[in-house]
Amino acid sequence: xxxxxxxxxxxxxxxxxxxxxxxxxxxxxxxxxxxxxxxxxxxxxxxxxxxxxxxxxxxxxxxxxxxxxxxxxxxxxxxxxxxxxxxxxxxxxxxxxxxxxxxxxxxxxxxxxxxxxxxxxxxxxxxxxxxxxxxxxxxxxxxxxxxxxxxxxxxxxxxxxxxxxxxxxxxxxxxxxxxxxxxxxxxxxxxxxxxxxxxxxxxxxxxxxxxxxxxxxxxxxxxxxxxxxxxxxxxxxxxxxxxxxxxxxxxxxxxxxxxxxxxxxxxxxxxxxxxxxxxxxxxxxxxxxxxxxxxxxxxx
Amino acid sequence: xxxxxxxxxxxxxxxxxxxxxxxxxxxxxxxxxxxxxxxxxxxxxxxxxxxxxxxxxxxxxxxxxxxxxxxxxxxxxxxxxxxxxxxxxxxxxxxxxxxxxxxxxxxxxxxxxxxxxxxxxxxxxxxxxxxxxxxxxxxxxxxxxxxxxxxxxxxxxxxxxxxxxxxxxxxxxxxxxxxxxxxxxxxxxxxxxxxxxxxxxxxxxxxxxxxxxxxxxxxxxxxxxxxxxxxxxxxxxxxxxxxxxxxxxxxxxxxxxxxxxxxxxxxxxxxxxxxxxxxxxxxxxxxxxxxxxxxxxxxx
Numbered sequence: 001x002x003x004x005x006x007x008x009x010x011x012x013x014x015x016x017x018x019x020x021x022x023x024x025x026x027x028x029x030x031x032x033x034x035x036x037x038x039x040x041x042x043x044x045x046x047x048x049x050x051x052x053x054x055x056x057x058x059x060x061x062x063x064x065x066x067x068x069x070x071x072x073x074x075x076x077x078x079x080x081x082x083x084x085x086x087x088x089x090x091x092x093x094x095x096x097x098x099x100x101x102x103x104x105x106x107x108x109x110x111x112x113x114x115x116x117x118x119x120x121x122x123x124x125x126x127x128x129x130x131x132x133x134x135x136x137x138x139x140x141x142x143x144x145x146x147x148x149x150x151x152x153x154x155x156x157x158x159x160x161x162x163x164x165x166x167x168x169x170x171x172x173x174x175x176x177x178x179x180x181x182x183x184x185x186x187x188x189x190x191x192x193x194x195x196x197x198x199x200x201x202x203x204x205x206x207x208x209x210x211x212x213x214x215x216x217x218x219x220x221x222x223x224x225x226x227x228x229x230x231x232x233x234x235x236x237x238x239x240x241x242x243x244x245x246x247x248x249x250x251x252x253x254x255x256x257x258x259x260x261x262x263x264x265x266x267x268x269x270x271x272x273x274x275x276x277x278x279x280x281x282x283x284x285x286x287x288x289x290x291x292x293x294x295x296x297x298x299x300x
Numbered sequence: 301x302x303x304x305x306x307x308x309x310x311x312x313x314x315x316x317x318x319x320x321x322x323x324x325x326x327x328x329x330x331x332x333x334x335x336x337x338x339x340x341x342x343x344x345x346x347x348x349x350x351x352x353x354x355x356x357x358x359x360x361x362x363x364x365x366x367x368x369x370x371x372x373x374x375x376x377x378x379x380x381x382x383x384x385x386x387x388x389x390x391x392x393x394x395x396x397x398x399x400x401x402x403x404x405x406x407x408x409x410x411x412x413x414x415x416x417x418x419x420x421x422x423x424x425x426x427x428x429x430x431x432x433x434x435x436x437x438x439x440x441x442x443x444x445x446x447x448x449x450x451x452x453x454x455x456x457x458x459x460x461x462x463x464x465x466x467x468x469x470x471x472x473x474x475x476x477x478x479x480x481x482x483x484x485x486x487x488x489x490x491x492x493x494x495x496x497x498x499x500x501x502x503x504x505x506x507x508x509x510x511x512x513x514x515x516x517x518x519x520x521x522x523x524x525x526x527x528x529x530x531x532x533x534x535x536x537x538x539x540x541x542x543x544x545x546x547x548x549x550x551x552x553x554x555x556x557x558x559x560x561x562x563x564x565x566x567x568x569x570x571x572x573x574x575x576x577x578x579x580x581x582x583x584x585x586x587x588x589x590x591x592x593x594x595x596x597x598x599x600x
Binding site: 126127128145146148175184185186188189192193194195196201202203204205206207212213214215218219220221223224225228229231233234237238241244245247250253254255258259261262270271272273274275277280281282283284287288 | 426427428429445446448475481484485486488489490492493494495496497498499500501502503504505506507509511512513514515516517518519520521522523524525526527528529530531533534537538541544545547548550551552553554555557558559561562563565567570571572573574575576577578580581582583584585587588589
């Protein structure tokens with residue numbers, strides 16, 4: 001396996017995900033330097049106080065001048081523009097470190113970036129939380145989770161290898177796929193389920209009987225992600241619109257079919273339907289419920 | 301607070317919920333006897349081996365002859381018929397212990413029971429698991445959870461007090477409400493969310509890109525309850541059909557509204573919508589995410 005060779009990793013934007021990457025690198029065998037740039041000094045200061053980063057600057061060029069690996073962590077809608085600034089600045093500095101990002105949508109980011117920088121590797125760690133901000137950063141966030149890389153035709157293979165090597169240190173497993181494939185997959189596996197959680201939560205909010213007050217484990221789980229950042233999910237909904245609408249329609253077909261079976265009280269068909277769902281969920285228990293952090297130390 | 305006076309509690313049907321009640325009573329200040337009857341000797345034997353019950357019998361009358369409190373734990377569709385047998389047998393034995401049940405639907409159970417037994421208190425602990433069977437019984441299952449009682453016009457108030465006193469010992473909090481109110485509330489807070497989880501899981505199952513393989517925390521939570529027992533959920537879907545269809549339609553209205561906002565890329569409206577959901581979820585965090593068992597010992 002390729003070794004991670006960067007001595008200085010620069011986080012462009014410091015939040016839950018980039019902060020968790022920093023903590024995971026610190027907890028690993030790697031012992032380089034972590035720097036950060038961001039639009040709000042408060043987050044950077046907090047990151048420094050918490051020991052997530054070693055130093056920061058409010059000057060993008062200062063941070064980029066010293067970095068071997070640049071990780072852009074920003075909302076999907078802003079990531080492309082920031083990447084454009086980063087590669088512009090690197091060109092002025094006459095430097096070409098590896099650059100990657102963390103955005104959950106790839107086509108929109110790559111389109112907005114509008115560059116063929118050969119050391120750019122689009123990335124997306126499939127991990128998160130309903131919380132946001134560097135204060136919630138967690139070194140174990142990526143353990144047993146998936147990181148998808150979508151290298152472009154012009155991406156240097158050595159750059160991809162370096163991004164892989166960095167994520168290997170976090171306990172994540174890494175997959176490569178095409179940009180469109182990634183976006184359709186994420187619409188189905190994450191974006192549409194968030195829309196479902198929001199719709200469910202709003203239906204409960206409109207119910208005068210206050211079902212949330214009487215909620216058990218079902219509501220706990222089915223509404224948790226409706227606590228996610230509204231601006232981030234607005235961005236995602238707009239930036240991945242086409243794939244998201246397709247995934248929503250697939251879900252709605254199932255709701256209509258199930259409503260029909262309940263309406264006609266078709267016990268045999270309902271039981272078959274539910275049994276298929278149970279088998280499908282159980283077949284993925286190992287992926288969806290990875291071992292607690294303490295049990296998977298050996299992965300690091 | 302009224303003290304729980306029963307010396308012998310009989311569990312009619314031994315599974316996850318009734319077994320958890322038994323373990324919670326054992327872990328409390330109460331030190332009476334737990335007996336059980338059930339249709340399958342294997343479950344009863346398992347319960348005895350695990351120390352959940354003190355003895356069992358395959359003769360219903362033998363168990364009922366000694367009980368001060370009878371708890372019927374069975375699928376919703378079967379609970380009414382079993383209650384009918386229980387009160388018939390008690391009449392033959394010329395006994396009138398307090399009787400309660402655990403079914404998540406009350407109107408259907410009460411209709412099927414067709415009796416005005418004065419010591420019957422319809423009950424429903426709002427707690428559960430995607431697992432079933434006495435082997436998964438957990439003494440902490442009800443801590444911080446809600447138990448709803450729906451006493452009928454003919455129910456003796458002393459019987460209701462005794463059922464309250466029993467559940468108090470488990471760390472649950474107890475609410476009383478009307479039968480119809482309970483069934484509409486449960487359709488919204490539990491039954492419809494299960495249908496949503498099943499529809500989501502089936503949509504993922506039909507997707508050739510296998511989104512479950514790439515699932516993060518969102519899919520973990522949004523599909524967990526689709527691992528629930530297919531027969532139990534078929535029962536519930538049919539037995540609470542009317543209230544469930546109403547709740548599904550309320551959810552579908554929201555899905556259609558949200559799809560419209562995404563389709564028109566209305567960022568301001570999406571952001572408002574998501575913010576309302578986040579606020580509603582956060583306002584119920586304390587109820588939905590009760591303290592871990594170890595932190596709430598004082599409740600017992």
